[in-house]
Amino acid sequence: MSESNAPILENRHAAGSAAAVRAEGRMARLFKEIWRYRLSYLFIAPFMICFVSFIMIPVVSAFLLSFMSYNSLEPPRFIGWTNFRYMVSEDLLFLKYALPNTFKFAAIAGPCGYIASFLLAWLISILRSGWRKWFALAMYSPSLMGAVAMTIVWLPLLSGDRIGYLNSILLEWGLISDPILWVTSKEHLMTSMIVVTLWSSMGIGFLAMLAGILNVNPELYEAGKLDGIKSRLEEIWYITIPSMKPQMLFGAVMAIVGTFKAGSIGTELSGMNPTPQYAGHLIMNQIEDYGFIRFELGYASALSVFLLLLMYLSNKFCWGLFGSKEDE
Amino acid sequence: MKMPSLSKTLRIRRRSKLFRMSRFEKAVVFLLILLSAFMLLPLVYIFNHAFKPYEELFVYPPTIWARNPSLQNFVELFHIASDSIVPVSRYIFNSLAVALLSVIVVTGVSALCAYPLSKHKFPGHKLVFGAIMLTLLFAPETVAIPRYLVVSQMGIMNTYWGHILPMVAVPVGVFLMKQFVDQIPNELLESARMDGAREFTVFLRIVVPVILPAVATIGIISFQTAWGNIETSSLFMQDEEMKTFPFFISTLTTNMANNVARQGEAAAAALFMFIPNLIIFLVFQSKVIATMAHSGIK
Numbered sequence: 156m157s158e159s160n161a162p163i164l165e166n167r168h169a170a171g172s173a174a175a176v177r178a179e180g181r182m183a184r185l186f187k188e189i190w191r192y193r194l195s196y197l198f199i200a201p202f203m204i205c206f207v208s209f210i211m212i213p214v215v216s217a218f219l220l221s222f223m224s225y226n227s228l229e230p231p232r233f234i235g236w237t238n239f240r241y242m243v244s245e246d247l248l249f250l251k252y253a254l255p256n257t258f259k260f261a262a263i264a265g266p267c268g269y270i271a272s273f274l275l276a277w278l279i280s281i282l283r284s285g286w287r288k289w290f291a292l293a294m295y296s297p298s299l300m301g302a303v304a305m306t307i308v309w310l311p312l313l314s315g316d317r318i319g320y321l322n323s324i325l326l327e328w329g330l331i332s333d334p335i336l337w338v339t340s341k342e343h344l345m346t347s348m349i350v351v352t353l354w355s356s357m358g359i360g361f362l363a364m365l366a367g368i369l370n371v372n373p374e375l376y377e378a379g380k381l382d383g384i385k386s387r388l389e390e391i392w393y394i395t396i397p398s399m400k401p402q403m404l405f406g407a408v409m410a411i412v413g414t415f416k417a418g419s420i421g422t423e424l425s426g427m428n429p430t431p432q433y434a435g436h437l438i439m440n441q442i443e444d445y446g447f448i449r450f451e452l453g454y455a456s457a458l459s460v461f462l463l464l465l466m467y468l469s470n471k472f473c474w475g476l477f478g479s480k481e482d483e
Numbered sequence: 484m485k486m487p488s489l490s491k492t493l494r495i496r497r498r499s500k501l502f503r504m505s506r507f508e509k510a511v512v513f514l515l516i517l518l519s520a521f522m523l524l525p526l527v528y529i530f531n532h533a534f535k536p537y538e539e540l541f542v543y544p545p546t547i548w549a550r551n552p553s554l555q556n557f558v559e560l561f562h563i564a565s566d567s568i569v570p571v572s573r574y575i576f577n578s579l580a581v582a583l584l585s586v587i588v589v590t591g592v593s594a595l596c597a598y599p600l601s602k603h604k605f606p607g608h609k610l611v612f613g614a615i616m617l618t619l620l621f622a623p624e625t626v627a628i629p630r631y632l633v634v635s636q637m638g639i640m641n642t643y644w645g646h647i648l649p650m651v652a653v654p655v656g657v658f659l660m661k662q663f664v665d666q667i668p669n670e671l672l673e674s675a676r677m678d679g680a681r682e683f684t685v686f687l688r689i690v691v692p693v694i695l696p697a698v699a700t701i702g703i704i705s706f707q708t709a710w711g712n713i714e715t716s717s718l719f720m721q722d723e724e725m726k727t728f729p730f731f732i733s734t735l736t737t738n739m740a741n742n743v744a745r746q747g748e749a750a751a752a753a754l755f756m757f758i759p760n761l762i763i764f765l766v767f768q769s770k771v772i773a774t775m776a777h778s779g780i781k
Binding site for chain 2 (some may be wrong): 185188189192194195196198199201202203205206207209210211212213214216217220275278279281282283286287290291292293294295296297298299300301302303304307308309310311312319352356357359362363365366367370371399400401402404405408411412413415418423439442443446447452455456458462463466467470
């Protein structure tokens with residue numbers, strides 16, 4: 156900068172070498188920095204090793220495998236977009252059953268479960284603290300059951316003969332004249348799946364929202380009252396939800412991931428794989444079908460990439476709803 | 484001078500609100516009792532089913548309460564299992580071992596990772612946290628096939644590691660713990676370092692006690708996951724001896740739809756799965772709610 160009289164060539168040379176030295180210096184400084192924090196890296200190493208090997212590598216290799224043909228015996232062969240083209244044009248099971256079923260299942264079970272968790276959490280938060288604990292436990296208890304036990308719980312209730320509890324009650328009340336096949340007919344399987352999923356949807360997201368509501372600053376409600384908020388509905392809309400947006404987002408993420416990864420519930424409820432006339436066939440079932448039965452791992456990976464993208468986009472959508480860009 | 488009048492109006496308002504609330508509260512309690520009945524009914528019924536003797540399972544119309552409670556179903560559950568190649572005690576031992584080990588490993592590893600992510604500004608910490616947040620949006624179950632390939636390449640098939648390691652990386656766990664570590668004031672850590680405490684001592688003496696609620700929560704979640712997990716058993720274990728109890732139950736219940744014969748035993752097994760989760764959750768419930776207050780994604 157200062158030596159304006161120096162020959163241009165020399166100047167440029169000096170600048171170049173200075174840049175090189177600076178770059179080298181930056182690298183060295185980075186290394187020194189990394190070395191200085193070596194303990195931090197040691198701390199995160201155990202988690203990162205597992206994270207990389209069981210989450211990152213599988214996700215990345217799913218992306219790579221989705222462009223290949225691979226049957227686990229011969230080495231993978233690059234085939235470009237063929238898997239995806241097959242998915243959207245020829246895979247009838249996917250187009251006719253897995254895709255619409257997944258959309259239907261996720262569009263009903265996801266938002267309904269989410270809204271129900273919020274409303275229940277809100278109702279519980281109104282109670283005195285002594286009561287809250289027990290109602291929260293009652294709502295959360297289905298999640299304590301776990302997936303395996305859940306089907307055992309519901310099967311006898313939904314059993315298709317007259318011994319099934321639901322059928323026997325409906326028969327007694329005269330609402331139906333013949334027992335209904337709740338889990339083994341294609342008309343009712345999806346409904347049963349959604350109801351059972353809703354029943355067990357008060358999970359970790361529900362607890363997060365409950366905690367979020369309980370932590371809203373009470374002064375805000377007082378202030379809101381002075382500002383002319385009259386009904387409780389207005390209170391929820393203008394105070395509760397805006398001040399617990401982060402927890403709402405967490406709950407939404409949990410709900411989305413939970414509904415899209417559901418797969419075994421249809422086969423477990425109906426006791427058949429594939430489900431009767433593919434009525435409960437979800438994308439996860441299609442992935443397992445291609446991956447572990449037909450051994451078309453490339454195509455199965457393409458399906459899982461599609462599912463990951465669906466999850467990602469729905470999450471982005473919720474981010475838009477609840478994300479805190481600028482506080483209003 | 485103004486203070487008394489203000490507090491007076493406040494008190495009146497509060498009292499009137501309380502009065503109005505109590506009526507509203509009653510309605511809420513009523514509604515919640517109905518809803519809890521819907522949530523709990525299946526559990527009440529499974530509890531009874533497990534203790535019903537064989538004849539009562541076939542009674543029409545079906546009853547909810549067991550008339551002559553017996554332990555027949557539990558006895559039979561263990562009996563079928565002793566007929567099979569692997570005794571049921573082995574499945575239960577496997578499950579317990581896997582559940583306990585994964586609680587210890589998951590909480591330890593997540594806490595170790597959360598501390599530097601929150602408090603050390605090492606190069607790349609934003610990248611690491613971003614990657615973890617991104618996978619929070621995914622379910623690793625969707626990429627079961629590449630996971631299977633990774634596990635088989637690592638040579639941990641048919642070992643306890645195969646049960647535990649794939650379950651160690653829980654993005655939710657690190658995320659929740661990091662939110663907790665964020666609350667620790669930096670001055671506290673600095674002063675401990677001034678006194679000559681090494682990073683590991685700082686971690687054990689200051690960080691861990693503060694994030695204990697989060698540790699308890701993640702412990703519960705990972706216990707529930709491991710205790711009910713059948714994915715690792717069905718994918719990564721070919722030896723019958725290495726499989727876990729829930730997997731055994733799921734083999735018991737396949738084709739159970741419209742089949743009453745084994746419902747009693749299945750109910751007994753379900754109860755057996757449910758009780759440990761319930762006890763642990765009851766013990767740590769207040770910790771869980773405290774942790775969840777910090778679960779918000781900003």
